[in-house]
Amino acid sequence: xxxWVRPLVRLVAALLLPVAVPAIITLLIWALPGDPASIICPxxxxxxxxxxAARWHLDEGPWGxxxxxxxxxxxxxxxxxxxxxxxxxxxxxxxxxxxNTVMLxxxxxxxxxxxxxxxxxxxIPRKVDGPLYLIGLVPALVLALVVxxxxxxxxxxxxxxxxxLARLLGGALVLGFADGAFSGAVSGVRxxxxxxxxxxxxxxxxxxxxxxxxxxxxxxxxxLAGQLRARTLHLLSGTVVVEVVLRINGLxxxxxxxxxxxxxxxxxxxATGFALLSAFLLLVQALVEILASVHIRRSPSLSVVAP
Amino acid sequence: xxxxPALLSAGATALLLAGTGATLSYFEEALPTSLNPLxxxxxxxxxxxxxxxxxxxxxxxxxxxLKSRVVDKWExxxxxxxxKITLKDGxxxxxxxxxxxxxxxxxVNAMLDKRTPSPMAEGYREVLKGCETxxxxxxxxxxxxxxxxxxxRLGFAILPESAFEGTxxxxxxSFSSQPKGSGPxxxxxxxxxxxxxxxxxxxxxxxxxxxxxxxxxxxxxQVKTIINNGVQGIIAVPPAYRPEVSSSDEVALKSYDLRSWxxxxxxxxxxxxADKRVRQALNLLIDRTELRQLSIGAKPGEQNSPCEFxxxxxxxxxxxxxxxxxxxxxxxxAKARQLLTAAGLTEVGxxxxxxxxxxxxxxxxxxxxxxxxxxxxxxIGNQLGAGGFAREESRISVDEWxxxxxxxxxxxxxxxxxxxxFGIVEDVNDLFHTRAGKEGKxxxxxxxxxxxxxxxxxxxxARTDTAAQDAYHKLHTLMAxxxxxxxxxxxxxxxxxxxxxxxxxxTPYFYFTEIDGWRFGxxx
Numbered sequence: 001x002x003x004w005v006r007p008l009v010r011l012v013a014a015l016l017l018p019v020a021v022p023a024i025i026t027l028l029i030w031a032l033p034g035d036p037a038s039i040i041c042p043x044x045x046x047x048x049x050x051x052x053a054a055r056w057h058l059d060e061g062p063w064g065x066x067x068x069x070x071x072x073x074x075x076x077x078x079x080x081x082x083x084x085x086x087x088x089x090x091x092x093x094x095x096x097x098x099x100n101t102v103m104l105x106x107x108x109x110x111x112x113x114x115x116x117x118x119x120x121x122x123x124i125p126r127k128v129d130g131p132l133y134l135i136g137l138v139p140a141l142v143l144a145l146v147v148x149x150x151x152x153x154x155x156x157x158x159x160x161x162x163x164x165l166a167r168l169l170g171g172a173l174v175l176g177f178a179d180g181a182f183s184g185a186v187s188g189v190r191x192x193x194x195x196x197x198x199x200x201x202x203x204x205x206x207x208x209x210x211x212x213x214x215x216x217x218x219x220x221x222x223x224l225a226g227q228l229r230a231r232t233l234h235l236l237s238g239t240v241v242v243e244v245v246l247r248i249n250g251l252x253x254x255x256x257x258x259x260x261x262x263x264x265x266x267x268x269x270x271a272t273g274f275a276l277l278s279a280f281l282l283l284v285q286a287l288v289e290i291l292a293s294v295h296i297r298r299s300p301s302l303s304v305v306a307p
Numbered sequence: 308x309x310x311x312p313a314l315l316s317a318g319a320t321a322l323l324l325a326g327t328g329a330t331l332s333y334f335e336e337a338l339p340t341s342l343n344p345l346x347x348x349x350x351x352x353x354x355x356x357x358x359x360x361x362x363x364x365x366x367x368x369x370x371x372x373l374k375s376r377v378v379d380k381w382e383x384x385x386x387x388x389x390x391k392i393t394l395k396d397g398x399x400x401x402x403x404x405x406x407x408x409x410x411x412x413x414x415v416n417a418m419l420d421k422r423t424p425s426p427m428a429e430g431y432r433e434v435l436k437g438c439e440t441x442x443x444x445x446x447x448x449x450x451x452x453x454x455x456x457x458x459x460r461l462g463f464a465i466l467p468e469s470a471f472e473g474t475x476x477x478x479x480x481s482f483s484s485q486p487k488g489s490g491p492x493x494x495x496x497x498x499x500x501x502x503x504x505x506x507x508x509x510x511x512x513x514x515x516x517x518x519x520x521x522x523x524x525x526x527x528x529q530v531k532t533i534i535n536n537g538v539q540g541i542i543a544v545p546p547a548y549r550p551e552v553s554s555s556d557e558v559a560l561k562s563y564d565l566r567s568w569x570x571x572x573x574x575x576x577x578x579x580x581a582d583k584r585v586r587q588a589l590n591l592l593i594d595r596t597e598l599r600q601l602s603i604g605a606k607p608g609e610q611n612s613p614c615e616f617x618x619x620x621x622x623x624x625x626x627x628x629x630x631x632x633x634x635x636x637x638x639x640x641a642k643a644r645q646l647l648t649a650a651g652l653t654e655v656g657x658x659x660x661x662x663x664x665x666x667x668x669x670x671x672x673x674x675x676x677x678x679x680x681x682x683x684x685x686x687i688g689n690q691l692g693a694g695g696f697a698r699e700e701s702r703i704s705v706d707e708w709x710x711x712x713x714x715x716x717x718x719x720x721x722x723x724x725x726x727x728x729f730g731i732v733e734d735v736n737d738l739f740h741t742r743a744g745k746e747g748k749x750x751x752x753x754x755x756x757x758x759x760x761x762x763x764x765x766x767x768x769a770r771t772d773t774a775a776q777d778a779y780h781k782l783h784t785l786m787a788x789x790x791x792x793x794x795x796x797x798x799x800x801x802x803x804x805x806x807x808x809x810x811x812x813x814t815p816y817f818y819f820t821e822i823d824g825w826r827f828g829x830x831x
Binding site: 034037038039040041042043046047048049051052055056079080081082083084085086087088089093096152247249261262265 | 340341343346420421422423424425426428429432475477478479480481482483484485496497498499528706709710713714
């Protein structure tokens with residue numbers, strides 16, 4: 001396979017993802033029993049169901065609904081929430097929730113990245129793998145419940161700033177260590193470097209007095225980017241559980257609330273937001289792959305001289 | 308005269324400024340769905356909206372007298388099919404604009420607009436015919452028919468015309484989260500709570516600067532938090548946690564008359580239960596005393612029990628409750644067996660069969676009821692199981708309850724455990740009338756009985772309180788025999804408030820109607 005095929009596939013996937021996700025959700029709306037308009041206003045006891053459905057473009061079929069939503073979204077108009085915060089601006093909900101989720105993932109990525117660096121540089125010895133593996137066996141849900149109880153006992157049920165910070169830090173801790181996030185990063189990166197270090201060119205580089213890392217890094221960069229993307233996606237999916245359990249006002253919590261109440265005015269943009277994040281990660285991975293490939297191909301080629 | 312409203316308003320503002328400025332926080336059962344009164348779908352919504360809006364007429368919390376804070380004078384018009392209302396002068400919306408008759412007529416027209424997707428408006432469409440302004444403050448509201456208690460029919464909240472583009476009002480308008488009312492507080496709903504800021508008006512002088520509504524969650528956390536002064540109030544304390552609250556010197560339990568009663572609706576269209584003897588037998592298999600003890604923790608013979616048995620569709624304190632109908636407190640398995648056998652059911656291997664097929668009862672319960680009566684569903688299942696019925700139990704979410712159960716589409720269930728809550732007007736016609744057109748809109752299992760319909764029609768046509776009572780007393784007797792519902796109890800609702808909150812009179816059903824008189828902290 002030519003070197004540019006993989007990055008190209010990722011680029012195409014990154015472009016399609018933000019459109020495909022809302023399209024699939026739109027189809028789901030029609031596949032689900034009942035519709036949001038009739039939940040708020042059951043036709044049996046309420047006279048305005050049809051007018052409500054028309055207002056929300058639910059009467060125009062999946063394509064009509066999807067195209068209307070897409071047009072609005074492209075102009076930055078996500079409308080108002082149907083049920084999660086009835087009448088509240090969805091754009092404002094997103095603006096309020098997105099920073100919390102980004103911060104949560106950012107904080108959760110810290111131990112993951114540190115673990116990867118520690119493993120790559122040999123700072124984290126192999127003998128700690130066992131305990132790390134055991135920690136990683138704890139499911140995010142269980143750890144989140146424990147953290148929620150600790151926060152609740154120490155801060156009560158209010159919504160003060162210290163309490164929110166405690167929830168955020170606790171959530172990051174859960175995401176960073178539960179479900180094998182940290183131990184997976186350590187063992188994955190260690191395994192990658194160990195197998196690369198067994199390559200002949202590394203031995204030759206060592207004989208030449210070069211460090212193994214400077215030689216292996218360009219070759220494993222693409223794989224590392226792939227691992228990082230997978231870990232970030234893993235954290236992204238974990239945010240839903242963590243945010244719901246810890247009552248963090250983030251995108252995951254918003255998505256859960258919207259899905260639970262069939263508030264598709266909220267579900268569509270939030271899911272699209274997750275798709276955009278995923279697309280961004282794909283783009284980063286593709287970029288790293290391209291840069292690594294170009295770098296490797298720019299390396300001086302040795303001319304073979306006959307003895 | 309023009310000086311009077313201004314002086315009152317200034318006085319109210321001064322009183323407000325004299326307050327402590329502290330926020331009074333309280334736990335609600337959930338966050339309100341909407342702050343727009345047209346889209347109230349739960350008691351939480353009603354309570355929150357009562358802080359923000361003025362209802363045209365309301366009942367006094369103590370005397371039960373029909374009162375209005377916004378109506379200056381009124382008179383019956385059109386031979387009883389209308390009412391001419393003059394609003395008080397100087398009333399203001401939260402944006403400072405004046406409340407006028409145009410707003411009153413706008414509210415009526417919004418409810419009459421068939422596009423407005425509001426079950427509440429749908430109810431008013433049967434009562435109201437129209438509204439026309441007669442000057443700045445006077446409006447003539449017309450009814451679809453002559454009512455013996457017309458003002459009782461006008462308990463809706465007034466909406467500001469200027470906040471809407473037309474009479475087609477939808478729940479997703481920003482008004483639902485940032486409403487503009489004329490009530491004592493200006494409300495603003497966020498993702499995790501609602502903030503209510505005091506708004507001094509001619510007719511309101513709230514003494515508390517700010518109220519904060521938070522979602523309650525686990526009852527034990529709520530109780531611990533109020534005891535530790537994390538919040539100052541809890542709207543509903545489940546019976547099991549009341550002793551702990553009572554033991555605190557700093558928190559007081561207060562009664563909240565919700566006029567709500569619990570029931571088990573029986574599906575009369577289910578093959579086994581079409582025969583009323585089977586329903587009567589089920590009624591005899593239910594041991595209410597045991598149920599009450601196991602789920603609520605109320606012991607037999609306990610004084611001041613939070614749970615009061617009922618024998619019909621009214622609470623015992625209601626004028627419609629027929630005291631001639633006895634309550635069934637204990638089970639009577641022998642009699643139940645006789646009835647089941649007489650109805651043609653056969654008992655094989657300890658299980659009842661209908662025409663050779665074993666009866667498997669599918670029982671559902673409105674999920675939030677489990678907070679008030681833990682394990683009730685299981686206990687009911689156990690009692691019916693001990694009576695010889697196989698059963699399958701499931702909890703039903705609020706959404707599904709509203710969408711399927713209330714609209715009569717949950718016909719796959721045999722029994723449904725639920726609770727109805729009422730205001731002063733305990734109109735149960737929608738629960739039992741044959742579902743047809745505008746009648747029987749909350750008839751869970753589409754129960755239909757011409758005799759019952761006739762009695763319900765008598766209630767609708769009643770022109771006096773006595774006639775209305777007579778009709779519902781008859782209904783009570785019929786219900787106790789027909790048993791489309793197995794009536795359980797009225798479970799009293801108790802709130803908990805810290806003692807720093809003073810003069811906190813709780814209004815039945817709407818709760819905060821007398822909030823102006825509440826005091827908190829070092830304020831007067």
